[in-house]
Amino acid sequence: MTLENIASVTAGQIMTRVTADKDAGEKVIENVKVLIPKAISSGVIVKEELGDAELSKQIDDDKYTHEGDVVIKLSTPYDAAYVNAEDAGIAIPSFCAAIRITDENKMDAQYLSAFLNSSYVRDELTEKVVGSTRPMIKITDIRALEVPELNMKDMQDIGKAFVLSGQKKATLQEMINNETKLMENIVLASIKEGH
DSSP states (O other): OBGGGTEEEEEOBOGGGTBOOGGGTOOOOEEEEEOOGGGEETTEEOGGGOEEEEESSOOOGGGBOOTTOEEEESBTTOOEEEOOGGGTTOBOBTTEEEEEESOTTTOOHHHHHHHHTSHHHHHHHHHHHTTOSSOBOOHHHHHTOBOOOOOHHHHHHHHHHHHHHHHHHHHHHHHHHHHHHHHHHHHHHHHHHHO
């Protein structure tokens, strides 16, 4: 089945149009969290990587993440992430898109996230932008993706396993980062002692 038959795909907000220019005297009406590309990793949204923006204008509700959405980067490596309840309400910038399931009897959002993160889909999307100067996929390319029709139980099982796997990978990455900082501090302390 074609993705556009089971989901809507919405481009994100061009942030420069709504971000307050304080130098020009624009008033800040709201501070929001922004989904920057590196915040989408291994099928999850990494909260520590979210950006901040001061808005001078309201953003439409469909440009914010909603629980059950799948967000995808429009630039390589085209990572996608499932939006859980605690990730709702984050501004989606123009280099990402929100995919919202319109027929929940035919598609599971967590499975869709797993499918979009597969090497099969990444290769297919990469082929669409070969030779272009700005390798960004178009919303129409995402809408045209053919999604395999599985039974709902299989989709739910695969989707849950994928999200759990992404959470494990994010935790392991955090442990690696902490270990790197710890060793860096030990080495720096030894250098200071030696001088």
